[in-house]
Amino acid sequence: MRVLALLDGTIADPQAPLFRADDLGVMRGDGIFETILIADRKPRELGPHLDRLEHSAALLQLRLPERAAWERAVRAVIDNWPWDTDPQMAVKLVCTRGVEGDDNPNGFAMGMQIEADTLRKRSEGVAAVTLERGYAPDLMERAPWLLLSAKTLSYAVNMAAMREAAARGADEVIFTATDGSVLEGPTSTVVLAQGHTLLTTPPSLGILKGTTQGALFRAAEKAGWQTRVTKFPASALFESDGVWLASSVRLMTQVRSIDGIEIKADADLHAEIDRLYESNY
Amino acid sequence: MRVLALLDGTIADPQAPLFRADDLGVMRGDGIFETILIADRKPRELGPHLDRLEHSAALLQLRLPERAAWERAVRAVIDNWPWDTDPQMAVKLVCTRGVEGDDNPNGFAMGMQIEADTLRKRSEGVAAVTLERGYAPDLMERAPWLLLSAKTLSYAVNMAAMREAAARGADEVIFTATDGSVLEGPTSTVVLAQGHTLLTTPPSLGILKGTTQGALFRAAEKAGWQTRVTKFPASALFESDGVWLASSVRLMTQVRSIDGIEIKADADLHAEIDRLYESNY
Numbered sequence: 230m231r232v233l234a235l236l237d238g239t240i241a242d243p244q245a246p247l248f249r250a251d252d253l254g255v256m257r258g259d260g261i262f263e264t265i266l267i268a269d270r271k272p273r274e275l276g277p278h279l280d281r282l283e284h285s286a287a288l289l290q291l292r293l294p295e296r297a298a299w300e301r302a303v304r305a306v307i308d309n310w311p312w313d314t315d316p317q318m319a320v321k322l323v324c325t326r327g328v329e330g331d332d333n334p335n336g337f338a339m340g341m342q343i344e345a346d347t348l349r350k351r352s353e354g355v356a357a358v359t360l361e362r363g364y365a366p367d368l369m370e371r372a373p374w375l376l377l378s379a380k381t382l383s384y385a386v387n388m389a390a391m392r393e394a395a396a397r398g399a400d401e402v403i404f405t406a407t408d409g410s411v412l413e414g415p416t417s418t419v420v421l422a423q424g425h426t427l428l429t430t431p432p433s434l435g436i437l438k439g440t441t442q443g444a445l446f447r448a449a450e451k452a453g454w455q456t457r458v459t460k461f462p463a464s465a466l467f468e469s470d471g472v473w474l475a476s477s478v479r480l481m482t483q484v485r486s487i488d489g490i491e492i493k494a495d496a497d498l499h500a501e502i503d504r505l506y507e508s509n510y
Numbered sequence: 511m512r513v514l515a516l517l518d519g520t521i522a523d524p525q526a527p528l529f530r531a532d533d534l535g536v537m538r539g540d541g542i543f544e545t546i547l548i549a550d551r552k553p554r555e556l557g558p559h560l561d562r563l564e565h566s567a568a569l570l571q572l573r574l575p576e577r578a579a580w581e582r583a584v585r586a587v588i589d590n591w592p593w594d595t596d597p598q599m600a601v602k603l604v605c606t607r608g609v610e611g612d613d614n615p616n617g618f619a620m621g622m623q624i625e626a627d628t629l630r631k632r633s634e635g636v637a638a639v640t641l642e643r644g645y646a647p648d649l650m651e652r653a654p655w656l657l658l659s660a661k662t663l664s665y666a667v668n669m670a671a672m673r674e675a676a677a678r679g680a681d682e683v684i685f686t687a688t689d690g691s692v693l694e695g696p697t698s699t700v701v702l703a704q705g706h707t708l709l710t711t712p713p714s715l716g717i718l719k720g721t722t723q724g725a726l727f728r729a730a731e732k733a734g735w736q737t738r739v740t741k742f743p744a745s746a747l748f749e750s751d752g753v754w755l756a757s758s759v760r761l762m763t764q765v766r767s768i769d770g771i772e773i774k775a776d777a778d779l780h781a782e783i784d785r786l787y788e789s790n791y
Contacts, residue, residue, distance in 0.1 A: 231532065233531055243530065243531060243532060244530065245527075245530070246526075246527035246528050246529055246530055247527050247529065247530060247531045248527055248528065248529040248530075248531070248533075248536055249524065249525065249526070249527055249528060249529075250514055250524060250528045250529070250604065250618050250620055251512065251524060251620060251622075252529075252536075253669075254536055255529055255533075255535055255536055255604065255606070255663070256543070256602065256604065256663065256665075257539075257663065257665040257666065257668075257669055258538075258539025258662075258663045258664040258665055258666050259665065259666050259669050260666075262537070288670075289666065289670065290670075290673055321537065323531065323536065323537065325536070337531050339531055339532060341532075360653070360655060361649070361652070361653045361656075362656075363644070363645050363646065363649045363653055363656055364644050364645075365644065365688070368642070368644045371642070372641070372642045372644055373670075373674075374641060374667065374670040374671045374673070374674040375642075375643075375644055375667055375670075376666055376667055376670050379666075381539075381664075381666040382536070382537065382538065382539045382664075382666065383539040383662075383663075383664030383665065383666035383667065384537075384538040384539055384540065384664065385538065385539050385540050385541075385570065385657055385660075385662040385663065385664035386655065386656055386657055386664065387538075388534075388538055388540050389569075389570065389571075389654075389655040389656075389657050390655045392571055392655070393654075393655040407646070407688075
């Protein structure tokens, strides 16, 4: 099931072609995106997602259509979704640079069914592998042209990393920097629990600012947990009370093993983390 | 001027949409491409370009349509190009992974006019800047999921690097590895001349195998030049008798300055390099 809305709020046929062959989004992966969970007709973290879309656009020097247009398109998808059969869905916002020389970015919002496999991972947890990302932890600040904190359409490496995980019998990837510190997943943010402290990697290491992780941390702070945004080595993954991959659609997915080694993955703690996140809504 | 051919050899309207919004080429930059010069109706280095397309497909585990389909599409573009007004053009071959789950890659060949700015750079030379690529020179072999030798549609970083060059008042970029050795340009291969020796960077450092550089080196060897494929530091750019950026469309573009410093850019040597390359055809 897919529902496609254009930025003027009109609904289009998702099976009909929308992009010219020479759109720079097609030819160069030159564009940005966000994926947002809609549960019970309500978008989660729409504001932070649109903030990050604007951050990505600024890094790519992309003229982004106005915020109201994105909100309108999301609304159109929600209004046209078959909620009776699917109480949750993901909306993907995409903006490409358009055809070279036209300065006319192309955007859309597409509502997509959440796959059974995703829901299964949410409830059962995942096996992850660590893979080198090849970047130094201080690279982002001195090399902004590498777009390390932008959510661009150039995701071929992220997809290849997921295939590498599958080839190793795992579901997910945790990228590491050249000094061995933990970065992020190809489509998720890494969160650790150590006692009543939650940890995550700082965006200054060249990763995306996590919207779901951000929501969890705000809820955790209200509930009396400590939160730390700090660099940590891959060894910390094995020494914590729990590891999660936070993403908009998969929410807090518990990691059960890393590089074939089982790690602590307590069901009660997972339920508590889930409740914390949900307490925002 | 654009001429669009599909892989069955039919001609399509380049201004009409061709890709669905949920094609993985659009959503994830998940696909590959090649750009080929067609001069006087003849494709240059078509074999090496199709070889590299197959290499890229293998790295992405992408089921590539058969070679004959690409040759047919290139032929259709050539047959429909207005040669009387444009004696040279570039054909871009693109193959995306298609819609998720369909296992049905989408490809096309598009003939495109060579821009006046490109022709000007070919004849006048360019100013280049060196920019960090952030990768170690030995990364490719141990981290194939980074797709370092694949020509993928995920080119947002290459485009951002070109904008960075423009912001610094330059035309082109020469990427360097973490150890300061020279990698490649965002859309070109770096070639140095030292006496009657031509040098270029080995693909094992995580760069694309250059098709134009390859053609030049074959011609140079026939003409009695030495060629070396070897790692060299950025300092060698300043100490050579000439530096060129080799690319299919721009051919051998002479570099006149690097990071604002003028380098040796002899007109006679440039003419000789150009003649060497052209002696293949």
